[in-house]
Structure formats: C-alpha cells, structure tokens
Amino acid sequence: MLPPAPPRRGRPTGVDAVSAEAAVLAEDVLCSPDRLERMSEGMVLLREMFQVGGPLAFLRWSWDEFVPVVERHIHRVSEEVEDMEERRELLFARCAPELLGPERVERFDQGFRRVLMTPGRTLEERRVLAMTVLEMQGVPRHPPYTYGRHHTMAWLMMAQVSEWAERRARLNDAVARAHGVRPGGQKGPWMSPGVLRQALEPTEEQMASVQAVADADPELMELMEKYETALLLSILDGRTPEVLHGEEWLWLTVVLREPLRVGPDGQAPWVDVEALLDRLDEEVKQTVLSRVDAASRDRSSPPEAQQWFEWAYKVLLMRPLAFFGAFAKARAAPLRERFEGESVLVEELRRRERWRAEDLEPYRLNLAARGAHGAEQRVRRLQALLRGEAPAPGSRMRG
16 A cells, blocks of 8 residues: 655755756656556656657667667577566666766756756646656766666667567568568578578569568668678678688689679679579578578577677578678688688688689598588589589479
C-alpha cells in the first residue's frame, strides 16, 4: 500500500526559474494519490516526445553513431539474459560508455529544461518534463553510467534500440523470405544445398519483399548501404577476421579479379553476375556462406568480430558478387592457415596476373602432404578450370 501523498510545498525560493517551475509542476504528480500510474504514463509520453518529429527528437542519437554500438552488443545480451528488464539494464551498461559522456548528459539536461519552458507544450508534457528536470539535478555527468542513476536517459536509449530492432527485423524477415527461409527457421550450415544455391542466386520475384522494405524505409536502406560499403572496404584493405582458407581465396582471385577490374576511366565493368557466380566452385560458395553464418552467431568470439560477421552475412546474402569480388581484389587477407607458411605461398600465387594449372601444383602437393584432402580437391578443380576442362562430378551443389 502506498504511503500518503506528501503535502504541497508551493514554489521554492532561492533556485533558478526553470527549477522552480519544475518543482511546482512535479507536485501535481508527486502529491497525487495515483502518482505511480501517472509517473508510468508520463514515461510513455516522454518516449513519444523522443520519437522522430517530436519535441525531444533533437536529443536522439544519430543512427550512424548509434547502430554500430548497439549491434556490437544486442545479440550477445539477448542470449546471456532472458528477463527483458535485465536485458535492458545489461545492454545499457555495455552501450553507455560509448553513447554517453559528460557533454551528452549535459545536453539532455539542458534540452529537458529548454523544452519545459517552450510555449505550446501540453500540461501533461510539461509535468513529465518537470519530473525529468528534477531527476537530472542529481544525475552524475561522468561515468560510471548506471541504469538506476541515469534512468531517463536509459529509458530513451532503449526506446531508440526498440526502433532499430523493429526496422532491422522487417528487413531480416524480408531477406529470409527472399531466400526461401521461413523467418526464425534454420539457416547456414543446416541449409540444404538447394536452399544455399537459392540464397546465392535469388530470383527477381523473391527479392520483391526486400524491395518493399526499401521503399517503405529508405533511411534504413541508406544506413545498410553505409555499413555494406564499410564492410567491403575492410575486405579490400585486409582488415577482417579470418574468413577464408588459402584455396578459397585463390578460387575467388582467379575467377573474379580480372572480370571485376576497374578500367582506366575509373568505371566498373559491366558483368553478367549470374555467369560469374556460376564459374565459382559451388563447394567454395557453400562453405564460405556456412562459415560466415556460423561465425555471426558465435557468442564466444570478440564482439567486434561477431558484429563483422553479422554484417558480412547480410552482404553475402544480398550481394554475393560484391562480397566475393572484394576478396578477389583485396590487398591482403588474414587466412585460416592449415600449415605454417601457407599464407606466403598463397600470396605469391595471387601476385600473378595470369595463372597456369602447373603454377598451383606446389600448393596442391603441400595440401596433399598434410592430409588436407578436401582443400587439395578444390585446388584440383581450379586447375581443371584453368585447363578449360569441365567441373569434376560433385563439384556443384545439387538441390
């Protein structure tokens, strides 16, 4: 049972005009017998004021600064904690060091105070702003930032997290449908070869749902394009986790580097995407897709690596040629080495402008001597391609 509401004390003296006004308005809530319900309703109203186009929208984080931090932590937090309130608290604790700071906290404080005194606000809006202004008087500007002591900022941060999660879920569901996977269903290493082929070669009809999301939320697609560009640049610069084995990198380089080479005029060449993807070894495509998907869900890896793989999986599904082509043209790549010196051997082969089947023979023999029979067979198939021979039986995925 709630204790009796405190008596009204009236307008305080010896404080600034904003704090005095806040104290008077806050008493309307704090001295009410249903104050808990009104405080809860006020927080919902504050969240609405924080939405795009609302009077507090200027306090929002830009998506460019917000999304990378949230993406780095949200999936892992969701797996570590089941209770929703505990999830919010843990996510705030992990994101706040990067998304808050003394200047940001002060900006929130001054923003609440300014909007409180701005004409045109409703009485209920002014009351919730008054409660917030009073709360901010006791909020530390410097870390550590905690869910309890920085409750209003945590509440608004989680509101923006929810917005992002809903937008991303719409796109993820559209991508899943486009590739024949029921949202929430199995994918990656457990996908059948036929579904994997469909994932790498979606039809125009299958992509209709993705386009619908793009039309409905162009800002989301613009943001996704920025991250796609950043990811592809990280591949070109050799700033990635270990993604490929040596023979996989050779396959991509031999098949894709020359057709995708930018001309002297700086223009990208026109290519037949489907034909180029068909030239790639099917086992290489399937293995890389499965590996990237599995790594995107590996919560034991560092958050930065897992985040890279999560975005890589999206790009690989949506634009496989761009993903594979970036590796084909990359200056370097951290390889998943099977033996000491493999990276040096592969680098020497990649520096060539043209390849003959016999150029790959020392590498194939090295793999065979170390019992890497699957890799050795993939090199054999690449040698067959260089000789102009037909693919060996079983080298293509079958639906």
